[in-house]
Structures are given as C-alpha cells and as structure tokens.
Amino acid sequence: MTDTAVFDPLAEGFADSPYEQYKELRDHDPVHRSELMHGWVVTRFDDVNRLLRDPSISSDVRNATPTPLTITELKRLSEQPRASRTVVLMDDPEHARIRALMAEPFRSRAVEQLRDQITRRVDDALDAMHSRHGDGRVELDLVAEFAYPLPVEIFCEMLGMPEEDGPRFRYWTQCVARSVDPVMSPAERDECLAGLDEMYAYLEAEADRKRAEPADDLMSALVHAEIDGERLSKEDLIAQLVTLYMAGHEPTAALISAGMLSLLRAPDQLARLHADRGLLRNAISELARFDGPNHFVRRITTQPVPLGETELPGGVVIYASVASANRDPRRWGPDADRVVVDRPDATQHLQFGAGVHACLGSHLARLQAEIAFSALLDRLDHLELAGTPKWGNRVFIRSLDAFPIVCTIGPAARAS
Numbered sequence: 224m225t226d227t228a229v230f231d232p233l234a235e236g237f238a239d240s241p242y243e244q245y246k247e248l249r250d251h252d253p254v255h256r257s258e259l260m261h262g263w264v265v266t267r268f269d270d271v272n273r274l275l276r277d278p279s280i281s282s283d284v285r286n287a288t289p290t291p292l293t294i295t296e297l298k299r300l301s302e303q304p305r306a307s308r309t310v311v312l313m314d315d316p317e318h319a320r321i322r323a324l325m326a327e328p329f330r331s332r333a334v335e336q337l338r339d340q341i342t343r344r345v346d347d348a349l350d351a352m353h354s355r356h357g358d359g360r361v362e363l364d365l366v367a368e369f370a371y372p373l374p375v376e377i378f379c380e381m382l383g384m385p386e387e388d389g390p391r392f393r394y395w396t397q398c399v400a401r402s403v404d405p406v407m408s409p410a411e412r413d414e415c416l417a418g419l420d421e422m423y424a425y426l427e428a429e430a431d432r433k434r435a436e437p438a439d440d441l442m443s444a445l446v447h448a449e450i451d452g453e454r455l456s457k458e459d460l461i462a463q464l465v466t467l468y469m470a471g472h473e474p475t476a477a478l479i480s481a482g483m484l485s486l487l488r489a490p491d492q493l494a495r496l497h498a499d500r501g502l503l504r505n506a507i508s509e510l511a512r513f514d515g516p517n518h519f520v521r522r523i524t525t526q527p528v529p530l531g532e533t534e535l536p537g538g539v540v541i542y543a544s545v546a547s548a549n550r551d552p553r554r555w556g557p558d559a560d561r562v563v564v565d566r567p568d569a570t571q572h573l574q575f576g577a578g579v580h581a582c583l584g585s586h587l588a589r590l591q592a593e594i595a596f597s598a599l600l601d602r603l604d605h606l607e608l609a610g611t612p613k614w615g616n617r618v619f620i621r622s623l624d625a626f627p628i629v630c631t632i633g634p635a636a637r638a639s
C-alpha cells in the first residue's frame with residue numbers, strides 16, 4: 224500500500240479519462256481504502272473477477288456496517304420501498320428465484336428473434352436523421368440523435384408498450400436514473416418521485432391488461448412466467464420492470480456512443496471493421512472491454528475476505544472496478560490500453576459483470592450494439608469528430624453527454 228495512489232473522481236480530468244487513476248491504483252494500491260467512498264476500491268482483474276464470483280459476498284446494502292453513504296441509500300430505499308425489491312440488490316436464494324422467473328426472454332435464442340424488429344428501429348432512426356439533415360455533409364450529436372433514444376424505443380416495443388407512449392417512457396426512465404442520484408434538490412426529488420409514481424401506475428395497469436389478454440411480448444411473458452407453480456408477485460414484477468428500464472437503457476446507449484468514439488480514435492481499427500464485417504461481433508466485446516460504461520459494481524463482505532496482501536473485514540463496502548479490470552495489463556498484455564478489434568480473448572471482459580448477478584440483458588445489449596454499429600458503418604460516411612466529446616460526470620455508469628460528429632448520412636440501409 225502506498226499513499227501515492229488516490230481514488231478521486233472529483234479530480235480534474237477524471238470524467239474525460241479515469242484510466243490513469245485506475246493504473247496508479249492497480250500498480251500501487253490495488254485494494255485501496257477510500258475515505259471518500261467509505262469503502263474499498265478494487266482495481267486488478269484477478270481480484271475483481273474473484274470477488275464477483277465469491278458466493279459469500281453480498282449485493283444487499285443492509286449487510287454493510289453503516290457508513291454515511293449506506294445510511295443515505297437506506298433512507299432513499301425506505302422512501303421508495305418498491306425500488307428495494309430489485310433483483311440487483313438481492314442475494315441468493317431469493318435473487319435466484321426472481322432471476323429464474325425473468326430469465327427466459329433474455330436468453331440468446333429468444334433475443335435473436337428480435338433481430339428484424341431491432342434492425343427496423345435502427346434503420347428508422349437513421350432514416351429520420353437523413354430526412355432531418357439531407358444528403359450533404361452535416362454536423363450532429365450522435366448521442367442525442369441516435370444512441371440515447373434508441374434503447375428505450377427498442378425496449379418499449381419488446382415489452383409491448385403502445386408506440387405513442389414512447390416519449391412518456393423516455394421521461395420516466397430519466398426519473399428512475401435520477402432517483403438514484405444522492406445529490407438532488409427537494410423540488411427535483413418531488414418531480415422525480417411523481418414521475419416514478421406515474422410509471423408504476425402505468426406498468427401496473429399494463430400488467431393487468433396483459434394478464435387478461437396475453438400477447439407475444441415481454442410483458443406477457445413476465446406476467447405469465449411460472450416455475451414450479453410460482454409466479455412473480457405484482458410488486459416484484461413491477462420492480463423488475465423498472466430495473467430493466469434503468470439497467471437496459473443508459474449502458475446500451477453509452478456503449479454505442481463511446482464505442483463509436485473509440486473507433487474514431489483508432490482509425491486503423493475502424494478501417495479493419497469496414498474491410499471485414501465478420502470482425503464486428505468480436506469488436507463489440509473489445510469496445511465494451513476498452514471503454515464500456517460500467518465502471519464499478521458494489522458488493523458487501525459478509526465475512527473476512529483475503530485479497531492480495533489485505534484482509535477485508537466483514538461488513539465493508541467494496542467498489543469492484545470492472546472498467547479498471549478490463550484495462551489491466553496483467554490480464555490483457557501490454558496493449559491493454561489499445562483497441563484491437565480482433566483481440567482473441569475480448570469476450571472475457573468483465574463489462575457485463577460475472578457470477579450470479581452477471582448482466583441478464585447482455586445478449587440484448589450485444590445484439591442492439593451489433594445492429595447499431597453495422598448500420599452506422601453502412602450509412603455514415605466521411606465521419607469525423609466535430610469538437611470535443613463531452614463526458615457526463617457520473618462515476619458508476621460513465622457515458623457521453625454529447626458526441627459531436629461531422630458526416631454524410633446515406634439515404635437508405637445498404638445490405639452489409
């Protein structure tokens with residue numbers, strides 16, 4: 224342990240690139256006690272990988288010896304007891320029970336059935352961009368015009384929500400995302416909680432409708448999912464739906480925009496993808512490894528856990544940095560800080576987590592990214608950065624707020 228390495232997300236430059244701090248921590252203090260976070264920041268691949276797969280480690284914040292941050296969170300959860308039923312914060316065996324009831328529609332084969340539907344959405348989004356901007360060279364923000372709206376639209380359709388309610392869902396999804404932000408004025412909090420009330424009421428009514436009249440959609444599948452005669456209770460169903468909106472939206476949008484930025488900054492790799500589309504699937508894993516949106520997953524120890532030279536006591540909060548693990552040269556070799564679209568083991572990254580809480584939506588996220596990247600490569604020509612991309616200042620899920628580009632937009636999808 225040294226005192227040279229710090230974890231300071233408020234430091235200048237951290238939002239633009241946290242990777243320099245992660246490198247210092249990996250090299251000098253890989254199991255770092257952070258006073259700011261009232262917990263331990265873990266940054267090496269082997270340690271993060273091990274923690275995520277350790278069945279003694281909890282995701283339930285109530286197992287933590289109270290810290291100012293966990294006290295704030297528990298207070299927030301007590302204000303919104305519905306939110307605390309999310310699968311993300313549960314431990315097995317309850318976690319396993321709820322997760323099993325949700326799993327079927329997210330399996331690879333089920334998700335693959337959505338390919339045409341998602342392709343149509345992506346094509347429509349690019350057609351709309353083309354009709355807004357025309358054939359010439361244009362400047363636009365790829366986040367606002369493409370990456371941000373797309374995953375909510377896709378998820379609403381997958382769930383079976385009426386098309387015209389899309390804008391309401393976009394607003395509600397923002398309310399859900401903001402509701403977990405500890406810093407908020409009372410007026411903002413009221414607005415946000417009112418939005419959440421509306422979302423819950425809407426989803427409850429839709430769930431009742433799909434219970435009475437099942438359709439071929441995700442909501443109907445979840446309402447009727449049954450294992451050994453057991454179904455999701457109404458409260459659990461709605462809590463998981465809200466989780467799905469939140470877990471699915473921002474990271475998928477962020478992967479598409481940050482992935483495109485990574486490619487623009489590695490023109491040789493972009494050229495390789497243009498030349499060989501067969502590399503695309505692997506490239507998406509590599510882009511997730513290189514600059515994926517999830518930076519930390521939080522865990523609580525329930526007993527002493529030896530980690531490297533440190534032994535963490537029970538009841539402490541751990542921030543396991545999947546983003547740092549994904550750049551650890553001890554795991555990835557000396558080119559860990561470069562995008563390599565045909566990296567042979569890129570799929571082994573930890574961007575989707577690992578162990579029992581590994582991302583339920585990873586097949587869906589990958590399919591959306593594959594179709595989105597394929598369409599962007601097909602239809603955006605003469606693509607260049609137009610100014611400095613603007614990163615948001617959220618630390619756990621890092622995403623671009625604005626990604627200005629210059630390009631020409633092809634008029635219609637070309638077969639790839």
Ligand code: HEM
Binds near residue numbers: 478577582588
């Ligand atoms: C690029 C996009 C995505 C990334 C990087 C991502 C990443 C992650 C990670 C790291 C976890 C583990 C959290 C933990 O261990 O505490 C997770 C869990 C989860 N993700 Fe994703 N996710 C993405 C997209 C999606 C999508 C599209 C959905 C569904 C619509 C989804 C649904 C979930 C759910 C339900 C969980 C909780 C699983 C559990 O606790 O058992 N995610 N995700």
